Amino acid sequence: MQSKLPSHVEHVIVGGGIIGLSIAYHLTRLGHRDVLLLERDQLTCGTTWHAAGLVTQLRASENMAKLAQYTAELFRELEQLTGQHTGFRQCGxxxxxxxxxxxxxxxxxxxxxxxxxxxxxxxxxxxxxxxxxxxxxxxxxxxxxxxxDGKTNPVDTARAFAAGAKQGGAKILERTPVTRIIVEAGRIVGVDTAEGVVRTEKVVICAGMWTRALAADLNWTVPLHxxxxxxxxxxxxxxxxxxxxxxxxxxxxxxxxxxxxxxxxxxxxxxxxxxxxxxxxxxxxxxxxxxxxxxxxxxxxxxxxxxxxxxxxxxxxxxxxxxxFTPDNRFLLGPAPDISGLYVASGFNSCGIESSGGAGKVMAEWMSTGVPANDYWEMDVRRAMPFQRNRRYLHDRTGEAVGLLYSLHRPHKSPATARNVRVSPLHDRLATVGAKFGEAAGWERAQWFGAPGAPVNAHATFARDDWFKASGAEHEATRSGVALFDQTSFAHLLVQGRDALALLQRLSTNDIDVPVGRIVYTPWLNERGGMESDVTIARAGGEEFLVVTAAVQRIRDLAWLRMHAKHAGHVFVTDVSSGYACLSVMGPRSRELLMRASPADFSDLAFPFATAREIEIGYGMALAFRMTFVGELGWELHIPAEQALGVYDALIAAGSDLDLRHAGYVALNTLRLEAGYRDWGADVSDEDSPLEAGLAFTIAWNKSEDFIGRAVLESKRGQTPRRRLVQLAAPGAVPLLFGTEPVWRNGSLVGYLRSAGFGHTLGCGVGMGYLYCESGVSAEWLSKGSFEIEIAGEKHAAIASLRAFYDVNRTRVKGEVRKVEELIAPDLLKACLKG
CATH class of the missing domain: 3.30.9.10 (D-Amino Acid Oxidase, subunit A, domain 2)
Structure with a gap:
């Protein structure tokens, strides 16, 4: 296989295991001939040679399942396509x-x-x-x-990929280790080997166990151990x-x-x-x-x-x-956040053989076009946080990660090891009052609040146990009184400069050219019209904007901003996340609570919805956003981190006779599901357009500035989408909904729930899912259908709607006093067993 090292190629693959060989094969299938694979020793010598070779297809999400399904389908014909025996047998x-x-x-x-x-x-x-x-x-x-399902011979299958890649024009060089990946001005320019330098525009690291160290040399976090x-x-x-x-x-x-x-x-x-x-x-x-x-x-x-x-x-x-293994048992695929042309495909958690075909296809397409063909966010390497390349963290988490593959995947479960890496300034206060913490992007976040002293690692079951009762009480307190959520895990990105507005207008579907002190919720789209992210942007000054996004989207959104800022003129992007804590005060009595702790005017006239004001509170200051993710009157308080404890104590003291309740992320989720608020990464992703997601109201069609993805949206404007995010409720279902449940219409499968929970205000399970109809998913199509949601093999009658089931006109968000019963969709109210 050895031949002369070329001076320049289009694609370089680092690593000759089954993943790297599959990428080489799939690049040639896409018509690329200028492909070079470099292996430090011999093909399959790292992990592939001793893999068990099981081929299984059931996964936790649609796109992960598609990777495995494609692999199984490819294995059935790979021998015929390449002439190399694979040993694949479909034995079930x-x-x-x-x-x-x-x-x-x-x-x-x-x-x-x-x-x-x-x-x-x-x-x-x-x-x-x-x-x-x-x-x-x-x-x-x-x-x-x-x-x-079945089994295959890993080495023979890898050889089949190698044979197919070579037949397609790829060059494979063994005993040619890559000693350095060369980056100049933020982009890949080549790789260095003992045989010399190869200039290239694109590199993918498929080095298995060696990948973390290779990436760390470039200050890139690819967490595996x-x-x-x-x-x-x-x-x-x-x-x-x-x-x-x-x-x-x-x-x-x-x-x-x-x-x-x-x-x-x-x-x-x-x-x-x-x-x-x-x-x-x-x-x-x-x-x-x-x-x-x-x-x-x-x-x-x-x-x-x-x-x-x-x-x-x-x-x-x-x-x-x-x-x-990776810290969350999910693959690491995709581009480096800050190095153009560099990719990774690694961290397969003992699932590399059975995912090799799909992973190779995904990465070949991604490298060819610059964008993933589908939503692979849960496998996207940009979910990794910088601290996760810490070797002690990876060592301690990996001991647990091995067993997590086969442990029960209960709802809201988090690993028990390598915890308390990122904690809110309020962490100890919340623990004292009974917070049960989960982990997200390394953050310790209160999932729900139980009895102080109860086991802190108690996980939710599939049943209506203590977690259900506790989060239900928090849910109800938010609807009837006032609740306090610690949302310090929010990421805060500061965009400044005379061209900051132009950059954000280019990225955003909504109009960001608003008066100072206004807040705008907006999607950011890719060129195909899919939602790369959705963010909240507060205009803090004429040339200064604060972008607030979810914890897990921090690296992805920061990279998106920086990538486009390179060519946007006088713009500076700064990650200021560590400087802020965030407390959300939500519920019909939130205004009353804040007026006790702050001299600011919280009236509708002085502080309307979607505005930001700097306020005095306790002995400190906070940037208060009048926003909500729960469908109630409320404010987010973005507080300098060092002042968070004082502000928290002031709120607790002010709420002593208001029955102020601590609330966690499980209640936050069930509240937002009732109100129909979308969650990026669950309900919307980079393959979903705002038109499909029911977010057309975020598109400023009349703004003069063009925005990324606009042409695609314009081509579909006014059409009834064939695929549409729909609200669903199961009034009579006893089993709980958690997401991924199939949805049936008149006996035909039409979609599945992206996210779901129990709507304690509605009195039933509620969720959101994309449904499909060739002639369009319209209100009429929904009204004429008989819907069912399948839970653990049993079908339950369901109601489907394009609109939220709770307070569809956002009256409570606007501060109007309305009874809860008046805000529930009439059809659902009739169907639910309210006792």
Missing amino acids: SITVAATPARLEELKRGASMGRSFGLDVEIIDAAEAKRRVPLLDVADVLGAAWIAS AAEHFYVVTESMAGLSPDTPTVRDLDACFYAKEDAGKLLVGFFETNGKPWGAAGIPREFSFESLPDDFEHIEPYLADAMRRMPALEKVGLQLSFNGPES
């Missing part, structure tokens, strides 16, 4: 459940899979035993069966068919597959073993790690109980090899 998979909670998770997953076009069948224990006679199903309550991964291989087992389905027992933390007449059994232990914190040797190739049978013995014992035949057969091999 079975995942057993021995607890009610696990069975419910499987049922919810099966419903979700159907909404993504994946056929997942829930079978009983007897059927699981029939399909896999090796199983002991005495305690099995049910299982999930996916006929289209290696962990030891264990499996055993038995001696030959008589009668073991190559078509035996792969097996998972997630509670027992093991998987099993037939492997050349033997059984391979692998483990994802509750407490994994991080490896390589001091750095991965460059010469580490085709190597295993020392065995630790004592570590895996309890898991092997559980596997023997589930598959008793294991007790009667010897072990031919006990293997231990490293694989890389």
Whole structure:
């Protein structure tokens, strides 16, 4: 495979594992011939060579599932396309459940899979035993069966990608390590190797365990860490068919597959073993790690109980090899935030083989066009925060991340390790009054408030347990009185300069040329009309604007601003997030509370909606936004971080006889769902237009300045979208909604919920989802349909609407006094069982 190093190519791929080879293959399929893959030693020598080779397709989101589904479809024909044997066999998979909670998770997953076009069948224990006679199903309550799952030979499959890439014109060089990635003026210009420099416009790092260090040299955070991964291989087992389905027992933390007449059994232990914190040797190739049978013995014992035949057969091999894991068990794909032309595809959390085809296709398209073909935000490397390249953090989180792959994915669950990295100045105050914290972008955020002293890591279940009751009370207090939310995790980006307005007008669909002290909510679009973000912009001066966005969007939005500011003239973009804390005072009595703590005039005349004022409060100052995300009268107080405790104490003292309630993010979510407020990353993304998302009111068609994506919106203006974000409610459903539930109309699948929760004011489950109709999703189409929402395999009658079910005219937001009952949509009020 060795040949002369070229002086210049269009695309360079760093790393010759299955991901890098798949990207090379897919780039050539798109017509690119100037593709160079550089491997430090030999192809597949890092992790690919010892992967188990399972091919599974059920994922937590539509686009992650599509990656896996595409991979399985490609594997079926890859050998024919390339002439290289792959060993792929579509034998199906079975995942057993021995607890009610696990069975419910499987049922919810099966419903979700159907909404993504994946056929997942829930079978009983007897059927699981029939399909896999090796199983002991005495305690099995049910299982999930996916006929289209299978297994493949990782090395042969990687070779097939290599063969296809070379046939398409790509050059693959082994034993050519990249020693440096060359960046000039914020863009890729080449890579350095022992053989010389290759000039290039685009580089993608697919270096597996070595990726973090390569990226860190460029001051780029790509957070992953290696962990030891264990499996055993038995001696030959008589009668073991190559078509035996792969097996998972997630509670027992093991998987099993037939492997050349033997059984391979692998483990994802509750407490994994991080490896390589001091750095991965460059010469580490085709190597295993020392065995630790004592570590895996309890898991092997559980596997023997589930598959008793294991007790009667010897072990031919006990293997231990490293694989890389990310802090949130999601892939790392996409562009570097501040280096044009640099990409990454790494951190596959033991799912690299089964996602390799889809990941290669996604990255090839992304590198070719500069934009992702679909919404891959949950896998986007720009979600990573700078602190996450800290090696101690990664080491400690990785020990848990191994087991999180197979643990129950309960709602609102956060990891238990490497916590308290980013805390609000109010953290200890909130903990004292019973805050139960979750994690978002490293921030500790109150999910709900329980009894002080109760377990701080208590996670929500699928049932109406203590978390449900506590967050429900917070929800109701926000609707009836006043509640306090700590939203310090907001990101704050300051845009200044004489060309700041022009830049923001170019980025924003809404009109930002407003008087000083006004606030504008606006989407930012890409060239195809999808929403790159949605932000709140306060005009703080003639040439000064404060952009407020969600914690998880901080790096992405900052990069978007800086990228466009490069060519915008006299503009300065500064991340001032660490300088602010934010307290939101929400509810019909919020004005009364603030008037006790501040001498400012909070009347509608002096302080109308969508305005910002600097106010005195307590002994400090705050920039107060009259805004809301809960559908009630309220203010966000953006406070200098060092003054946050004093302002908080003043509010608590002022609310002592107003029944002021602390509230967390679970209540914030259920409140905004009732009121129909969109959440970027859940309800809207970079593939959703404002017209599809029901946000046409944010488009300033008449402003003189052009904005990115306008041409696409203009071409669809006045049309009824075929795909539209719709409000849905399930008045009679007892199981809770959490999102991804399929939506049926007149017996046909028409979409699924993007986000959902229990509307305590409405008295039922409520959510939002994109529904599809070839002739257009209109109010008439909704009114003439009979809708159902599928929850854990059961369908429940639903009501669909283009408008919010609660206070559609925003009367309470405007400060009007109206009874809650008057604000609920009449059709829903009739349908709900209010007691």
